[in-house]
Amino acid sequence: MTRKATFYHAGCVVCISAEQGLAHALDPAALSVEIVHLGKDRSRIAEAEAAGVVSVPAIVIDNQAFHINFGASLADVRGAA
Amino acid sequence: MTRKATFYHAGCVVCISAEQGLAHALDPAALSVEIVHLGKDRSRIAEAEAAGVVSVPAIVIDNQAFHINFGASLADVRGAA
Numbered sequence: 243m244t245r246k247a248t249f250y251h252a253g254c255v256v257c258i259s260a261e262q263g264l265a266h267a268l269d270p271a272a273l274s275v276e277i278v279h280l281g282k283d284r285s286r287i288a289e290a291e292a293a294g295v296v297s298v299p300a301i302v303i304d305n306q307a308f309h310i311n312f313g314a315s316l317a318d319v320r321g322a323a
Numbered sequence: 324m325t326r327k328a329t330f331y332h333a334g335c336v337v338c339i340s341a342e343q344g345l346a347h348a349l350d351p352a353a354l355s356v357e358i359v360h361l362g363k364d365r366s367r368i369a370e371a372e373a374a375g376v377v378s379v380p381a382i383v384i385d386n387q388a389f390h391i392n393f394g395a396s397l398a399d400v401r402g403a404a
Contacts, residue, residue, distance in 0.1 A: 247348070263384050267328070269350040303344050308391050 244274040250290045251299040252281045252322075256313035260299040264310055273303065280319050287320055325355040331371045332380040333362045333403075337394035341380040345391055354384065361400050368401055 249265040251257035261277060268275055280287050280298060290300070294307035297315045301308050330346040332338035342358065349356055361368050361379060371381070375388035378396045382389050 259387065260389060263387050264345075264382070264389050267350055267354055267384060268348050269352075271350075273348055301345070303348060306340065306344050308341060308345050310389050310391055 244270070244272060245304060247273040247275045247301055247303045248290075248293075249275055249277050249299065249301045250280055250286075250295055251277070252314055252319045253279055254298070254313035256311050257299040260310040260313075265299075265301060275301075280316075281322065284320075287316065291316055325351070325353060326385060328354040328356045328382055328384045329371075329374075330356055330358050330380065330382045331361055331367075331376055332358070333395050333400045334360055335379070335394035337392050338380040341391040341394075346380075346382060356382075361397075362403065365401075368397065372397055 247268060249261060251261060265275055278286055280290060293302045293305060295316055297309050298313050298319060299310045328349060330342060332342060346356055359367050361371060374383045376397055378390050379394050379400060380391045
């Protein structure tokens, strides 16, 4: 049974590099990775924030937020309507 | 054939959490992950720096440095003899 991982991004260059380099390198036998574009799916910003995400790109695994480099703050993603 | 990934850390709490949560979740079929403790293996600090690592924990995949949260700066790791 795979655990769930959620990769939050906002389409930025740093985000795409982290998605391709890291999110796609996770073990599919262990983790089921969902990719969420917070710029497009703004209803999930609150969920990311609740999981401890403060900037994107970030990946949440087992309720732990791992921020990967720095693309944009969640406040900026929220602000960019 | 697996590509090489190098996870650099310094034994800090943030480092260990990233190692267990993220480095161990990488696909073993795609990546061969080497774990390097820069506090113990100080001769490799320069190599990490050359790969673009500025803080630990960080993972280098295909010459790209991904910093995961923030444990300590490389300067601090270098300074702590």
